[in-house]
Amino acid sequence: MSDLPSYTHTPENDSTPEGPGHAYDNSGSSATLPSGSLTLVATPIGNLGDMSVRAIETLKAADVILCEDTRVTAKLLKAYNVSTPTQILHDHNEEDRIPGLLIRLASGARMALVSDAGTPLVSDPGFRLARAALAQDMVVGAVPGANAATLALTLSGLPPHPYLFSGFAAPRSSARRTQFGVLRAAEQAGLSATLIWYEAPHRLLDMIEDLIVVFGPERQGAVARELTKRFEEVRRGTLRELQEHFLHTAPRGEITILVGPADESENNGEEDLDARLRKALQTHSVKDAATLVAGAVNLPRRVVYARALELGSEGADKD
Known part of the structure; x- marks a missing residue:
């Protein structure tokens, strides 16, 4: 018999994850990955002890682990006795590798994707592959974890x-x-x-x-x-x-x-960008208003000009 507390769903249990009534999944840490799935797995950002049990089990259950640098990932896998083969996927080869990876997913491969550290896709490779897999209605999941x-x-x-x-x-x-x-x-x-x-x-x-x-x-x-x-x-x-x-x-x-x-x-009063622009647009062209206001608010002229165009079009729509 499990030592975990029992849980029965009732309407009273429904709430946000952080609020009262939040319930944890009692199904355990072992990972059974669906056939033809891509799982994004977060890894530690520095402290090796931050690797989750479910992340380890997911990497063990995968057929292949896609990673930025096999040398970096090899250290993590060795620490947790994971023997799953690895393949490189980084910014420079991701686009070229997507068609072949999608074919493998379609044939039933279970793939895990990790970055050198932290949560994949967050300033790391993997977004283009994940988006391509989602576009073909493939299963894309994730194991959360550390993020700097x-x-x-x-x-x-x-x-x-x-x-x-x-x-x-x-x-x-x-x-x-x-x-x-x-x-x-x-x-x-x-x-x-x-x-x-x-x-x-x-x-x-x-x-x-x-x-x-x-x-x-x-x-x-x-x-x-x-x-x-x-x-x-x-x-x-x-x-x-x-x-x-x-x-x-x-x-x-x-x-x-x-x-x-x-x-x-x-951001109040005369320092408000929109207020300055609206005032300047009453007597100046969009170009001249942007030049005038850019110097006053210490912003790049192209940024102020883009906003002036938006405000100018808003005024035209109201006429």
Whole structure:
């Protein structure tokens, strides 16, 4: 007889997963994968002990494990005595491999997909394959687990929701500032969210400088590095304070950077992008209004111009 508590479904048991009445599945940790299925399996982001029992059983039950780097995945499989064969699937070969993998799935293969660390598809390969499999009505499942972005969010001290995860920012400063400008424009149009990116240590200071230019030195932020590992660190403070710290302490390891939402005062009154544009559009063309406002709000002209076009079309629709 199972030691697990019994559970009988009643309407009173229905609730959100986090709320009262949430019930766990008692079916055990063993994995029976459907024929012709693709399962996305999360792996640890640093601490080997974060590998779930169900993830291990799923990898053992698969016919093949698709991975970014067989050398990295081999260490994980060895630690948990998984002998399933592996094949490489990364950004550079994913598109070419999809047709053959779909044929194998159609013939009944049970595939698992992992990234080097964390949850597959989140700034990692696999999205194109998963989308192609879903388009052909194949079974696509997942085993949840570690994710650096959400872990950093919970440790940051910044508002946990809503949040916006953008993966890696552009490697060049001009492109980064344009990306950040789009988000700042969205804030001035009403967006209020904690912003999250991954970044390489050698680009961290350059990225913080670009964040300061667009969002201001006093915006609250956090930098999390080496999460779940021995030298885990979460540094919190204003963007200027974070910059000062890493000017004197070289950043190392895998990094997640977060920027908190704007204070209400940053987006109110004359500082509101839409308000400025609507006022300028009353007496200027879309092009001239965008040029005028872009300089005042410190946003890329192309970003302001795009928003001016939207507001201009809204006004035309009302006429």
